[in-house]
Amino acid sequence: HGRHGHRHHKHHRHHRKTTIRRVKVSWKQHNGMYLGGYSKGKHKYNNLQKAARACYKRGKGCGGITYEPGSKKFTLRRGRKLRRSPSREVSWTKHITTSTTTVRG
Helix, strand or coil: CCCCCCCCCCCCCCCCEEEEEEEEEEEEEEECEEECCECCCCCEECCHHHHHHHHHHHHHHCCEEEEECCCCEEEEECCCCEEECCCCCEEEEEEEEEEEEEEEC
16 A cells, blocks of 8 residues: 655744734813913914824824914914913813734734
8 A cells, every 4th residue: 555654744833922002192172271381393273183183293292282263273282281261262182092902913
């Protein structure tokens, strides 16, 4: 009988762990409040989307956004402490939550 030698193919499996960092930015709106101090650089934006993106990119240099009804501009603010606004300004504070998921590959 012709006996076939079974060759074992060794499968090298690499177990790689991938850690995915998810950064979620949420903005909380505060009516009639403002944040103190302008952020350095450009701080006036025509829409909230652009202001939010810029504020996020600046990290610690920007605590939030204050809408100024007078100039109809969204301004980047350094401060994080909300103060009562006499001119009905609206502010958004930035809240960043990071979640990490580890995926086994």
